[in-house]
Amino acid sequence: MRLDLPSAARNPISLIGVAIATAMAVVFFVLLALEMGGQLRNPYLGLLLFVAVPAGFLIGLLLIPLGIWRQHRRRAAGRAAEEWPVIDLRLPRTRTVMFTVALMTCFNILVFSLAAYGAVHHMESAEFCGTTCHSTMEPEYAAYQVSPHARVACVSCHVGPGAGALVESKVAGTRQLWQLFTNNVPAPVPAPVRTMRPARETCENCHWPEKSHGDKLRQIREYADDEKSTETVTTLQLHVGGGRAELGVGSGIHWHMNIDNRVEYIATEAERQTIPWVKFTDRSGRTREYTVEGTTPEQLAQGERRTMDCIDCHNRPAHTFDPSAERAADTAMALGQMPRDLPFARREAVTALKADYASTDAAMAGIDARLREAYRPQAGASPEALARIIAGVQGVYARNVFPAMKVAWSTYPNNIGHVAFPGCFRCHDENHKAADGTAIKQDCESCHAMP
Ligand code: HEC
Ligand code: HEC
Ligand code: HEC
Ligand code: HEC
Ligand code: HEC
Secondary structure (H helix, E strand, C coil): CCCCCHHHCCHHHHHHHHHHHHHHHHHHHHHHHHHCCCCCCCHHHHHHHHHHHHHHHHHHHHHHHHHHHHHHHHHHHHCCCCCCCCCCCCHHHHHHHHHHHHHHHHHHHHHHHHHEEEEEEEECHHHHHHHHCCCHHHHHHHHCCCCCCCCCCCCCCCHHCCHHHHHHHHHHHHHHHHHCCCCCCCCCCCCCCCCCCHHHHHHHHCCHHHHCCEEEEEEEEEEECCCCCCCCCCCCCCECCCCCHHHHHCCHHHHHHCCCEEEEEECCCCCCCCEEEEECCCCCCEEEEEEEECCCCHHHCCCCCEEHHHHHHCCCCCCCCCCCCHHHHHHHHHHHCCCCCCCCCCHHHHHHHHCCCCCCHHHHHHHHHHHHHHCCCCCCCCCCHHHHHHHHHHHHCCCCEEECCCCCCCCCCCCCCCCCHHHHHHCCCHHHHHCCEEEEECHHHHHHHHH
């Protein structure tokens, strides 16, 4: 038996090419089978499966004609061709060599696959996304780590499954990489993210809209600037609702999530905060258009048109920053991250948070110095409470203000609610009127009760 390659291809370069191509083919089919079998469900797998492995395969294939061409030129130049010896499996020595080569090849493929698998795992991790570009992603990564989605990979929301999404995200990623190299990353990173996929293909992989129903109780604790940091509690009974009309629960705020109710809108500025036109299509296809008086057709023609989905309300599900220093201090105090037993604790915390600091390091030192100074004259202040309020204020600052990325309170509007930002009232303001005079209502009770 002979290794039956055309004699022209029996040269070292071509043979290396054959080996590479074969190995890549095997890796490709193994990964493909794993993906189709559902063992690997990861957007970055596509990067490997559809880009890196085929690239290797192609290089292998290209080496074959290259070797042939080179040998051809040598022959033409009258030099002896570098023919490899005939492999004769009747010889025990040849069999040993062949066996060893086969074993090594298997081993190499195993190593290669494991390395590739590890790379995929790493690239899908939040650490990779959150820290590779250092300060660029710092605000989002910091907020993400304390969000309800802290265990959800960035790519689950930002890329989603499928090869198409991956290619799109890689095209965008290449531009971002260029910005990073040329030091031109915009600060702050602009929101909304225009390349975000429809929520149906990301959020709804985990959240099943038709299942959600009922009310949600929220307690908002606020503290006064007096000596005792007096507490007031606002209780909101949010009519989240949801479901589908057929199931008998098609109401409440998640009326909006109902696939039977389609709301489209046009925003006339980049942040989607000004929405002068809204169109509602119900399940029977009936439509109603609401417009704010004085809106011109030119304004609408230039605006951005979108169909509402989860992200139009939940635009900060993983990157929630506090809207103000006051609210941040209140939340930290309610969670016990700052002691209330120091006199004027809330007032001092807010003052320390609102001061201007040039960098995060300067802020950490500045907060420490300021609070020590504020409590120095008070002999009664326990060092333990002082240490806690300093740590609490530093923590609040570190997850909300990022001087390097020009991110501070209220840089990113949060569309849930209507007090700190326009939010729901971008549409529910009684000024969006249909031809028959009906308006998108601002009736408090339709969204929440205050028991
Ligand atoms: C639960 C889903 C989800 C996860 C998980 C998630 N994000 Fe986001 N991210 C969003 C949404 C939604 C937006 C805002 C989109 C919009 O406003 O159009 C966003 C916006 C951003 C922005 C733009 C700037 C901004 O603050 O709006 C960056 C940068 C970002 N995310 C990075 C990350 C990184 C890094 C991770 C992982 C450490 C991550 N995201 C994890 C949903 C998510
Ligand atoms: C990989 C799964 C996954 C994806 C994708 C995902 N979520 Fe979640 N989400 C969760 C889990 C798990 C929780 C519950 C966390 C908890 O209760 O601690 C959650 C909680 C939430 C909550 C409740 C937060 C709270 O304060 O209680 C909202 C709102 C939410 N997700 C919205 C979204 C939106 C919007 C998207 C898409 C941009 C999204 N999620 C994508 C898994 C996911
Ligand atoms: C019209 C705005 C709006 C839309 C659209 C919307 N939500 Fe909500 N959602 C809310 C509000 C408001 C709440 C309650 C307030 C809160 O949790 O902060 C809520 C609550 C939730 C919760 C927490 C429920 C609970 O009982 O704790 C989840 C999970 C959630 N939404 C997921 C989604 C998903 C997934 C989508 C898209 C399919 C979506 N929402 C679309 C406004 C919206
Ligand atoms: C279109 C629905 C909707 C309408 C109408 C509405 N609200 Fe709200 N409201 C919300 C949502 C959503 C939140 C935020 C809940 C959260 O933060 O999770 C909120 C939050 C609030 C809060 C707490 C704000 C905070 O964080 O301190 C107050 C107070 C409030 N609403 C009062 C009112 C009053 C008064 C009216 C009637 C004029 C009204 N709302 C009408 C949806 C609505
Ligand atoms: C882009 C515009 C827009 C935004 C933003 C918006 N809504 Fe709506 N909402 C509508 C329209 C349109 C309707 C349907 C009005 C009608 O009945 O014709 C509606 C209806 C509702 C209803 C009534 C459902 C029913 O039972 O009839 C609730 C509750 C509601 N929205 C809550 C909210 C909350 C809470 C927010 C903010 C988190 C919000 N909406 C943000 C456009 C919007």
